[in-house]
Amino acid sequence: MRHRTLAAAGAAAVLAASGCGGGEPDGGDGARAVTVGAIPIVDVAPLHLAVDQGLFADRGLEVEVVNTSGGAQAVPGVASGDFDFAFGNVTSLLVARDAGLPMKVVANGVATTGEQGADFGGIVVPEDSPIESAQDLEGATVAVNNLENIGDTTVRNSVRKDGGDPAAVEFMELPFPDMPAAVEKGEVDAAWVVEPFLTTALDGGATEIASNFVDAHPRLTIAAYFTSEQVLAEAPELVADFTSAMDEALAYAEANPEEVRRILGEYTEMDQTLIEEIRLPSFPPAADRESVQTIADLMEEDGLVEETPDVEALFAESG
Amino acid sequence: MSAAADTAAPPAPAAAGRRRALPGRDALLGAAGAAAFLLLWEAVPRTTAVSAEFLPPASRVLATLAERAATAAFWGAVGDTVAAWALGLAIACAAAVALGFAVGSVPVLRAYTASTVEFLRPIPSVALIPLAILVYGTDLRSTLLLVVYASFWQVYIQVLYGVADIDPVAEQTARAYGLGRWACLRHLVWPTALPYLLTGVRLGAAVALILTITAQLTIGAPGLGQQISVAQSSGAAPLVYALIVATGILGVAVNAGVRALERRLLRWHSSVRGEAAV
Numbered sequence: 001m002r003h004r005t006l007a008a009a010g011a012a013a014v015l016a017a018s019g020c021g022g023g024e025p026d027g028g029d030g031a032r033a034v035t036v037g038a039i040p041i042v043d044v045a046p047l048h049l050a051v052d053q054g055l056f057a058d059r060g061l062e063v064e065v066v067n068t069s070g071g072a073q074a075v076p077g078v079a080s081g082d083f084d085f086a087f088g089n090v091t092s093l094l095v096a097r098d099a100g101l102p103m104k105v106v107a108n109g110v111a112t113t114g115e116q117g118a119d120f121g122g123i124v125v126p127e128d129s130p131i132e133s134a135q136d137l138e139g140a141t142v143a144v145n146n147l148e149n150i151g152d153t154t155v156r157n158s159v160r161k162d163g164g165d166p167a168a169v170e171f172m173e174l175p176f177p178d179m180p181a182a183v184e185k186g187e188v189d190a191a192w193v194v195e196p197f198l199t200t201a202l203d204g205g206a207t208e209i210a211s212n213f214v215d216a217h218p219r220l221t222i223a224a225y226f227t228s229e230q231v232l233a234e235a236p237e238l239v240a241d242f243t244s245a246m247d248e249a250l251a252y253a254e255a256n257p258e259e260v261r262r263i264l265g266e267y268t269e270m271d272q273t274l275i276e277e278i279r280l281p282s283f284p285p286a287a288d289r290e291s292v293q294t295i296a297d298l299m300e301e302d303g304l305v306e307e308t309p310d311v312e313a314l315f316a317e318s319g
Numbered sequence: 320m321s322a323a324a325d326t327a328a329p330p331a332p333a334a335a336g337r338r339r340a341l342p343g344r345d346a347l348l349g350a351a352g353a354a355a356f357l358l359l360w361e362a363v364p365r366t367t368a369v370s371a372e373f374l375p376p377a378s379r380v381l382a383t384l385a386e387r388a389a390t391a392a393f394w395g396a397v398g399d400t401v402a403a404w405a406l407g408l409a410i411a412c413a414a415a416v417a418l419g420f421a422v423g424s425v426p427v428l429r430a431y432t433a434s435t436v437e438f439l440r441p442i443p444s445v446a447l448i449p450l451a452i453l454v455y456g457t458d459l460r461s462t463l464l465l466v467v468y469a470s471f472w473q474v475y476i477q478v479l480y481g482v483a484d485i486d487p488v489a490e491q492t493a494r495a496y497g498l499g500r501w502a503c504l505r506h507l508v509w510p511t512a513l514p515y516l517l518t519g520v521r522l523g524a525a526v527a528l529i530l531t532i533t534a535q536l537t538i539g540a541p542g543l544g545q546q547i548s549v550a551q552s553s554g555a556a557p558l559v560y561a562l563i564v565a566t567g568i569l570g571v572a573v574n575a576g577v578r579a580l581e582r583r584l585l586r587w588h589s590s591v592r593g594e595a596a597v
Contacts, residue, residue, distance in 0.1 A: 041552055067545060067549055076453060077452075077456055077457055080455075081456070082456030082457055175551075177552060204370075268552070269550040269553035269555040269558050271554070271555060
């Protein structure tokens with residue numbers, strides 16, 4: 001009898017397994033269901049504000065934001081059709097295009113504040129470190145969240161600009177959340193870190209020696225919302241509505257920093273005092289293509305791409 | 320995962336005997352051990368060895384956990400984790416039982432597949448994450464692929480051992496009495512293999528939970544793992560640890576549940592009978 005119970009349970013499991021994995025539900029009342037993949041960090045506040053303020057709903061879009069646990073899933077997620085749109089940095093998008101995954105930027109994401117020493121990302125060194133400027137990073141080990149991406153290319157650029165030899169800088173991969181502790185303990189000579197971990201590191205006694213984004217370009221576009229060429233070709237109206245909602249959200253976020261801080265309390269788990277303390281990035285409604293070209297040039301110089309990136313081709317709309 | 324675990328037979332009578340001799344004492348020792356661990360955890364962040372910002376003391380973490388446990392989002396995440404775990408384990412068990420009995424009963428087939436199994440089995444499920452994302456994206460199927468792959472082998476190997484462990488005398492007796500193929504399976508193979516199968520389920524259940532959390536953490540499938548990842552990217556250390564403690568509690572619950580199932584289904588088996596005869 002007992003054996004039969006177990007066998008029945010097994011059979012039920014098989015049935016349950018075959019029953020799973022249904023199709024996507026559509027909005028029901030005619031709203032178009034859209035899935036957007038985005039890592040839950042400060043940079044994507046405008047996306048969450050757009051949902052919160054009904055900017056997508058106004059255009060008949062029912063947007064579900066899926067938290068990705070890292071930028072790495074964004075491009076494969078869009079390529080596989082899991083996400084209609086996703087948030088990713090321009091370096092990753094140019095690399096994806098180079099690798100034959102044609103991603104298209106449909107809305108701007110996030111940009112540097114353009115102020116030295118007051119950007120939302122920067123290079124920090126431990127308290128009492130002999131390193132005082134980017135040039136001093138020669139021979140040092142710098143932590144970045146991903147190798148061969150926007151972190152190491154822009155840090156090398158800062159070293160080069162400061163008169164140092166970028167080839168003499170060692171990079172190691174470390175997740176952002178682990179950087180403040182690594183810097184405080186002196187496990188790395190320096191770290192390229194973004195908010196909220198920049199503030200955490202500085203509160204822990206670290207010193208900021210350079211603003212690598214600002215060094216690269218005073219209006220540097222760092223990341224953007226993108227889709228695949230396939231979605232762009234198949235649903236141009238959907239893309240246009242998404243773009244228009246995001247444009248409005250970016251303008252709203254740029255004009256209302258207190259709203260950005262409020263929404264951070266909703267979709268992240270950041271401490272309220274930390275939210276008040278961090279430096280917010282800039283959210284210009286349009287990408288700065290000249291700065292993206294700068295990034296492309298740095299990538300080519302550092303050998304991240306096989307072919308010279310075509311920056312204009314990255315954007316859905318011609319500039 | 321270890322070699323010893325692979326061949327783990329049902330609970331040894333010796334262990335049961337020891338437990339019988341000292342009722343309650345083990346539980347007391349266990350509680351004392353947990354208390355000592357918590358005290359140590361409470362004390363370490365107050366020393367200079369590690370900053371309380373990166374390792375919050377136990378009291379703060381448990382307070383955060385209690386706070387979280389009052390929210391629907393937390394239980395939703397627990398539900399997602401348990402659902403993915405249960406579904407993955409169920410699929411793995413069903414497949415392992417079906418394949419294990421089929422392959423195990425045919426010595427030629429068993430020998431034929433042995434080397435392939437030995438090659439596939441040690442591949443860490445985590446190594447399949449890029450493949451899972453590529454094929455299934457970030458949805459439940461990715462998680463299931465990892466969970467099923469990891470727990471399947473645990474159960475499958477045990478079933479193979481179980482099917483091979485049939486008492487030759489009993490087998491000859493069954494043959495002498497002219498038992499049919501089905502009756503043989505029902506009255507001889509199944510009872511022999513069941514203790515092994517349940518050991519496999521117990522090992523597989525723990526591995527399945529580990530992989531469920533790992534998948535949620537790295538792929539971003541909804542559940543406790545994903546919440547840990549969100550808390551981590553927000554720099555919310557107390558919450559990170561609180562959620563880790565929650566996964567630990569889930570692990571203990573899973574183990575206790577499978578052991579209870581084992582005792583119930585194996586009431587007739589000497590190992591459990593010995594334990595119950597206090």
